[in-house]
Amino acid sequence: MVLFVCFEQLSPIFLYNSVSWSTLAMNTTVVAQLQRQFQDYIVSLYQQGFLDSQFSELRKLQDEGSPDFVSEVVSLFFDDCSKLINTMSRSLEQPDNVDFKQLDSGVHQLKGSSSSVGARRVKNVCISFKECCDVQNREGCLRCLQQVDYEYKMLKTKLQDLFNLEQQILQAGGTIPQVDIN
């Protein structure tokens, strides 16, 4: 019997997770190890704030019909990110005539995308980016832009690792564990 306990969100740090194993196909210890690794990794990503609940929603949408749904969405997101960041850095290049309107729309897009994907840190940076835009603070915008760049690249690497792990598990014949974060 498995106890499913729901807690109120105590703090950003999700100390208490409950884990449910939908199928325990413990053929080999390798698979088990990989799965545990995967689990720890993804949990750590959540704990460190890289991802939030939206990401888990995305993962829910992945099924036989669309097995690569998450990776597709994520790659689209990263492409979008790089394009937007390029456009925005170009706008911020000349200190005299910065098109804040364009910047604003770019940030808006980025914010929307990141929240759809569940990229928490990126989204948070976008929020502060938007504030800088509103007050037309060029320096602030530059800083935010740099941070966005850094964050999304960071996330990209992390998710890359995650997907690699997934692949390994699948190759080893195991199934990817579901991790529910409420």
Add this chain to the structure above:
Amino acid sequence: MEVCNCIEPQWPADELLMKYQYISDFFIAIAYFSIPLELIYFVKKSAVFPYRWVLVQFGAFIVLCGATHLINLWTFTTHSRTVALVMTTAKVLTAVVSCATALMLVHIIPDLLSVKTRELFLKNKAAELDREMGLIRTQEETGRHVRMLTHEIRSTLDRHTILKTTLVELGRTLALEECALWMPTRTGLELQLSYTLRHQHPVEYTVPIQLPVINQVFGTSRAVKISPNSPVARLRPVSGKYMLGEVVAVRVPLLHLSNFQINDWPELSTKRYALMVLMLPSDSARQWHVHELELVEVVADQVAVALSHAAILEESMRARDLLMEQNVALDLARREAETAIRARNDFLAVMNHEMRTPMHAIIALSSLLQETELTPEQRLMVETILKSSNLLATLMNDVLDLSRLEDGSLQLELGTFNLHTLFREVLNLIKPIAVVKKLPITLNLAPDLPEFVVGDEKRLMQIILNIVGNAVKFSKQGSISVTALVTKSDTRAADFFVVPTGSHFYLRVKVKDSGAGINPQDIPKLFTKFAQTQSLATRSSGGSGLGLAISKRFVNLMEGNIWIESDGLGKGCTAIFDVKLGISERSNESKQSGIPKVPAIPRHSNFTGLKVLVMDENGVSRMVTKGLLVHLGCEVTTVSSNEECLRVVSHEHKVVFMDVCMPGVENYQIALCIHEKFTKQRHQRPLLVALSGNTDKSTKEKCMSFGLDGVLLKPVSLDNMRDVLSDLLERRVLYEGM
């Protein structure tokens, strides 16, 4: 005539004599004539003279006498017969009148004399009245003095001022040399000189109270003259005066609050008196007058009254001060209590949350741990952890519950439930333990027990569980029986009348066990918190002792009563409780609880083939939303701009999701356009739902004004989308319940 007239004077020397006679007669005549004139004159002048007639007579008499003497003048020389005749007539008349007057006077003179007497009498009377008036005046003055004294005395409520004023005023009014007041000491055996008018005694002078002179004074309420040599009067240094003035002493009753009756002057049963001594100035030969003594007595009485008033006032002031102090203290205590309660409530609120969360975590994770592979020792350890944490959780819940119960903040959560099922559930829960202890449990439900009732299911279960649990806990052998019935009248508590009202009834549950029993003396203690009967058997079973207290509180909340009967130690005991429950109207509405809920809608869980249009400028969002809807089985078309949306939208699409995150009104315009498009056609237009970053009132209003059927908060979770779609398709609008 022959004789007189012819007589020739013998000697010429007689002529001198005759001359003298002549002159005297003349003067007599004049006098005689003038006297009546004077009389008449003066009588006329005086207003009152009662004897006029006598006066006339007298006047006539005198006039005639005068006439006679006048006529006599002519008789010295030779005179004619006429003269002689006249003379005779006059004489005769005079004689007549004189006799008449003489006779009259006999009557009158006594009268006149009596007038004199009366006059004397009146004079005496007048003198007497004068005296009396003098007295009255004195008295009146005395009265004035008394009033003034009283006024002075009563104008202050300060004891010392009263006494001092008395002495001063008395001294002034009566012109005393010395005036002293002796007060009884605390012991009551001596009189202490407390106040004097003139002499200041540095040493406190006392006399024993049992002196005969003092007793004499105390024995009467009147002022008593005492000897100037008595100890109480010997106040001033004997300075060789001739005669010491008279001394008067009077008692002054010292009244207590308790002496005063409403209507009559108090009977002086306390017999506490002070002594007032008044001394007249020496060498003055003054005496104590009666009115002065009366004055003194009156003053003494007034002083007594004034003193008692002062005493009353003092006491009432003291009482008031005391009350104020107490008030302040009470207020402080109340505020402290309130602070304490608030602090406790805050503490409880925090602890409630803080304590339960880790508790849950521990229990959850330990149970999970149990599921994994463990060595036997590890399993044992984990089981112990689990048991202890469960116990701790129960303890915490109990304590927290009890605190809330005491606060009165606990409220019953009413709902409809199945009573029969409840009992069976309780029994199922208890059965394992009972089986282990080999105690058969029997359940008897009365046939008229309603099945569906309204009440607090959880708490009722808690109560029954607690009682049955206790029964099982404290019984080592025998059996346990649980009986539930509807009670019509209560036979036990006299002040608790059970009257089943229309839709309510009283449920009585009797739990009888055959365990250790309870000493009848201990029964009242059972329901107190944390108290446990101190037998070893019960000690080993643990528990906080709160169970019964909590059950009692719950029972009371349910307007019921709980009690335990026992025949004594070793004879088992029966726990009985009554609670008030409501009867549910219809048994087939058992699904419905007291809180009205939205009726369950048959939900679409499968949206296969549902044609949906998604419009979103953001590629990532678009893809995510599409993925969501595809997962739910919809057929999704995506567009990335308003124009495209307008172009693509058709009657086949049942729902259009449009992203309205961008600020501005352009996105909403599309909704209007779609409306327009479809009013021209005959087909039903698709439902329009906005996906927005916020769902506050203004956004909702905006959406509604543009004709949108709903607004969703991005990002949408899977379950959310599922619910939303089914709601939408059912009701064609999404705004309520959001």
